[in-house]
Amino acid sequence: MNAVSQGPTWTVLLVPVLLGVLALCGAAFARVLDARADGRGISGGVLAAPLAESGRLLLQQRRAVVASDRLLARTGVVLVPVAAVLAALVVPLGDRTASDLSIGIVWFNAMEVVTWAALWMAGWGSNSVWGLLGGYRFVVQGLSYELPHMFALITVATGAGSLRVSDAVAAQESLWFVVWMPVAFVAFLLSALALSFSGPFDTATGRDIVGGVLAEYSGVDRLLLVAGRWLMLSAAAAMSVPLFLGGSGGPLLPGWLWTLVKAVAVLGLLVWVRSRTATLRMDRFAEFGWLVLIPLTLLQALVVAVVVVGMTGGM
Amino acid sequence: MAQAVVFWVCAIGAVAAGLAVFRVDSMARATFALLASFVLAAVPLLLLGLSYLGILVILMMIMEMVVMAVFMIMYMMNPAGLMPMSMVHNKKGSLAISTGTFVVLAVGVLLVDWPQRQGVPPPDVTFALGEALMGSHMLVMLVIGLGLFATIVSAVVLSHPRGRYDRFGDDLRRRPPDDPIPGSVDARSLTRIFGVGR
Known part of the structure; x- marks a missing residue:
């Protein structure tokens, strides 16, 4: 396995393209699962549905409720996909990365959290009780998974001895982090679903509040929100590869292909969970987050810290 | 040159966003204007090469302001801050305080x-910061952390109207506990949480 290094500047432009393709694959897979659950056949139409839906939304007229807060609504709607792409900047593909920041792991976390502000702004700005409720729900839910999510990231940084994503990949040359940090991996995947308000954590856009944040959005605004959700899920799936699954490490195939294969596999798992689980009420999840996830992830961080100190001979 | 441009854009932007906090008529806009001001004030930290502190300030400010x-x-x-409202109160007093603070x-x-x-800055500033926090200042950080926690x-315990006898009954044997918002983690609700199906 080659060490990950900084790629040329133009690779930054490749990030949104690749992330977009990954997101489209994820959305198409979700349509396939839905079609199977409904007993429909899987046709080309089902596979192309996300693209067709995007085209339809691009043509659809955007509308807004009277006295909606345009500034906040627009800012929030645009920030959701932008945050996902910015987060994905630090994900290496093979042995090249668009930006090998010295604090890549913190950067990823900071960009994810932009989604909090963005979704709340979008919910508030639509001047609708459903949007407002959705925005509040997203923030409330965030309090339950953000600490476990941060502990999972800290565990990886502790194991790698660095906040640089390429160092995390290098540290997994002999043993993938998922093997000795399984709890952190699971917590990371759960929060990936929650941050992209999908799967069992889709209360922000729940049917019981007629679509929540999405309720008043149509046209290109709605497209940005829905695309942003898929981009964020894809970014988190892609990020789990360098953090837990050994980056580009693997036999026979070239490194970049291994990265893609692993990212697609994780995304497939996330989409499957998303499609097969019922919505989880945020008050139930709050207690689970604080009483189960936080102690478990803390324990995981402790185990990793003890192992690291033991291996390096006690500082 | 580029650094100077970034600095001045952020400096003027931070002041402008700070002013906007008091000019807008909605609590939501005021909050996010303040957030914009904080984020713009964090960028100069990045210019100083303090990437960890800069990104951390942005991360914490977003979470905190939301x-x-x-x-x-x-x-x-x-009602719930939903109506347009003025963001300034006690105009004369606060003007005097803010002018005084600025002058000082x-x-x-x-x-x-x-x-x-x-001397020269250390090659890895983040590492140096970690060493300072976990080395010579470890005791201070631990005491502050424990004190805050x-x-x-204690503030939550003192202000919470319900205690364990309300939740678990007089003999503390009631399971699951009687909570105004159920969400209790016990065997039954764990199966409900993980119950898979559509």
Whole structure:
């Protein structure tokens, strides 16, 4: 396995393209699962549905409720996909990365959290009780998974001895982090679903509040929100590869292909969970987050810290 | 050159966003104007090469201001802060305080005999910061951390109207506990949480 290094500047432009393709694959897979659950056949139409839906939304007229807060609504709607792409900047593909920041792991976390502000702004700005409720729900839910999510990231940084994503990949040359940090991996995947308000954590856009944040959005605004959700899920799936699954490490195939294969596999798992689980009420999840996830992830961080100190001979 | 441009754009932007906090008529806009001001003020940290501190400030400010938005709107006098409202109160008093603070700080900046830099910055600033926090200042950090945590826990315990006897009954045997918002983690609800199906 080659060490990950900084790629040329133009690779930054490749990030949104690749992330977009990954997101489209994820959305198409979700349509396939839905079609199977409904007993429909899987046709080309089902596979192309996300693209067709995007085209339809691009043509659809955007509308807004009277006295909606345009500034906040627009800012929030645009920030959701932008945050996902910015987060994905630090994900290496093979042995090249668009930006090998010295604090890549913190950067990823900071960009994810932009989604909090963005979704709340979008919910508030639509001047609708459903949007407002959705925005509040997203923030409330965030309090339950953000600490476990941060502990999972800290565990990886502790194991790698660095906040640089390429160092995390290098540290997994002999043993993938998922093997000795399984709890952190699971917590990371759960929060990936929650941050992209999908799967069992889709209360922000729940049917019981007629679509929540999405309720008043149509046209290109709605497209940005829905695309942003898929981009964020894809970014988190892609990020789990360098953090837990050994980056580009693997036999026979070239490194970049291994990265893609692993990212697609994780995304497939996330989409499957998303499609097969019922919505989880945020008050139930709050207690689970604080009483189960936080102690478990803390324990995981402790185990990793003890192992690291033991291996390096006690500082 | 590029650094100077970024600095001035962020500096002027931070002041402008700060002013906007008091000019807008909605609590939500005021909150996010304040957030914009904080984020713009964090960028100069990145210019100084303090990437960890800079990104951390941005991360914490976003989380803090989003939670703050919830509380600021919740505590407004008009219904839930949903109506247009003025962001200024006690105009004369606050103008005097803010002018006074500005004058004191500005005079301080101009009068203080700033020390010359001695030595060079460490190659890895993040590592140096970690060593400082976990080395010589470990005791202080631990005491502050424990103190803050104990304050939070005791404030919640003191202000919470319900105790364990309300939850678990007089003999503390009631399972699952009687909570106003059920969400209890016990064997039954764990199966409900993980119950898979459509």
